[in-house]
Amino acid sequence: MYSFNYVxxxxxxxxxxxxxxxxxxxxxxxxxxxxxxxxxxxxxxxHLIDIGxxxxxxxxxxxxxxxxxxxxxxxxxxxDSGVVKKMIPALAYLASLIGDPQVRNLxxxxxxxxxxxxxxxxxAAVLALGATVITTRREIAADDxxxxxxxxxxxxDEIVTRLSxxxxxxxxxxxxxxxASGYAMAGxxxxxxxxxxxxxxxxxxxxxxxxxxxxxxxxxxxxxAVLDGLDLAADDLNEDLHAPRxxxxxxVRVMAKRAVAALQSIKK
Amino acid sequence: MxxxxxxVNGIKHTREVEDRVLLANFLRDExxxxxxxxxxxxxxxxxxxxxxxxxxxxxxxxxxxxxxGATISTIESxxxxxxxxxxxxxxxxxxxxxxxxxxxxxxxxxxxxLKDNPDxxxxxxxxxxxxxxxxxTGYINIVKxxxxxxxxxxxxxx
Numbered sequence: 001m002y003s004f005n006y007v008x009x010x011x012x013x014x015x016x017x018x019x020x021x022x023x024x025x026x027x028x029x030x031x032x033x034x035x036x037x038x039x040x041x042x043x044x045x046x047h048l049i050d051i052g053x054x055x056x057x058x059x060x061x062x063x064x065x066x067x068x069x070x071x072x073x074x075x076x077x078x079x080d081s082g083v084v085k086k087m088i089p090a091l092a093y094l095a096s097l098i099g100d101p102q103v104r105n106l107x108x109x110x111x112x113x114x115x116x117x118x119x120x121x122x123x124a125a126v127l128a129l130g131a132t133v134i135t136t137r138r139e140i141a142a143d144d145x146x147x148x149x150x151x152x153x154x155x156x157d158e159i160v161t162r163l164s165x166x167x168x169x170x171x172x173x174x175x176x177x178x179x180a181s182g183y184a185m186a187g188x189x190x191x192x193x194x195x196x197x198x199x200x201x202x203x204x205x206x207x208x209x210x211x212x213x214x215x216x217x218x219x220x221x222x223x224x225a226v227l228d229g230l231d232l233a234a235d236d237l238n239e240d241l242h243a244p245r246x247x248x249x250x251x252v253r254v255m256a257k258r259a260v261a262a263l264q265s266i267k268k
Numbered sequence: 269m270x271x272x273x274x275x276v277n278g279i280k281h282t283r284e285v286e287d288r289v290l291l292a293n294f295l296r297d298e299x300x301x302x303x304x305x306x307x308x309x310x311x312x313x314x315x316x317x318x319x320x321x322x323x324x325x326x327x328x329x330x331x332x333x334x335x336x337g338a339t340i341s342t343i344e345s346x347x348x349x350x351x352x353x354x355x356x357x358x359x360x361x362x363x364x365x366x367x368x369x370x371x372x373x374x375x376x377x378x379x380x381x382l383k384d385n386p387d388x389x390x391x392x393x394x395x396x397x398x399x400x401x402x403x404x405t406g407y408i409n410i411v412k413x414x415x416x417x418x419x420x421x422x423x424x425x426x
């Protein structure tokens with residue numbers, strides 16, 4: 001990897017100042033994506049600003065009926081949290097499927113969301129649950145936050161601090177992982193919320209997206225059968241050596257059906 | 269360059285390191301702890317697994333400077349007074365290794381798994397070892413070894 005300057009900051013304020021002063025600096029959370037990218041010399045940050053252990057970014061709590069999770073919270077903490085399991089069990093389950101145990105011991109929710117890898121798991125939950133991304137400057141609705149492959153609404157020196165999840169009536173996640181990498185070939189998060197049914201798809205397209213046809217069909221009747229033959233714009237899906245578009249479109253349907261079946265097995 | 273202080277296998281070390289040095293290289297090259305293997309160097313194979321502040325991590329995907337102030341355990345900490353750790357003993361008895369290259373990382377991953385779940389099912393063992401590859405594909409005996417070591421460690425705890 002290219003050389004860089006490592007800075008362990010003591011506050012978000014210090015991190016923000018460093019980001020503003022050094023346009024080629026990068027934030028380091030768990031480093032589970034950034035470090036491999038740097039090792040492959042696909043990134044050359046001038047500085048790594050380590051916000052991994054900041055107390056301001058940790059903690060899982062119920063606040064005013066919402067589940068609020070600090071950006072530096074590690075995947076294993078979300079997967080093992082009694083509060084998350086009680087409030088949104090599907091989110092704890094999703095976290096338990098990310099990467100592998102060693103990755104879950106270091107990777108952070110804020111890092112995953114800010115990176116917005118098109119095959120990452122968390123964006124599906126954040127979008128389907130209609131969560132709010134809280135940053136050093138403002139609060140951004142999930143529908144406005146994710147903007148396609150590795151793109152988000154974040155300004156260059158803006159830092160994700162917390163995620164606030166409204167509690168759904170019921171929710172479930174189903175993922176078809178790539179057998180080698182563990183990344184989602186297709187992951188579908190279905191949430192039955194106060195504002196209606198929301199379905200978010202990761203892994204299959206150039207970025208996480210909602211599937212409006214499925215949302216409408218499931219709002220009408222929460223049943224896996226209504227997804228059969230349902231329209232999904234396959235032209236927009238990823239096509240690579242792992243799977244052609246049509247295969248991915250089918251995987252999305254199958255994962256959506258599995259998520260609905262899992263959701264139906266939950267007592268209201 | 270940064271100065272870091274780490275406690276590795278109970279011994280405190282203070283060293284100057286280049287910021288880009290990986291924890292795996294620090295352990296091997298600076299401290300001579302070559303039991304931590306580097307297999308893929310792309311955070312896939314898990315051969316470099318060590319424990320940092322009690323959690324299993326891939327030391328090829330962590331900077332040594334990130335571990336400043338941490339307590340680290342490597343495979344060298346497992347055996348005591350010439351006696352193998354129960355996980356090592358079970359791997360030996362169940363033929364849980366063939367070439368042995370993945371074994372240090374496998375053992376450290378198993379230690380992490382059993383800490384969280386002292387009585388795992390086969391499916392939980394498979395899920396818990398997803399971050400470790402055995403290129404000899406000796407997984408069946410590895411799962412057997414995990415079950416045997418879990419049994420013995422639970423017995424000891426009682």
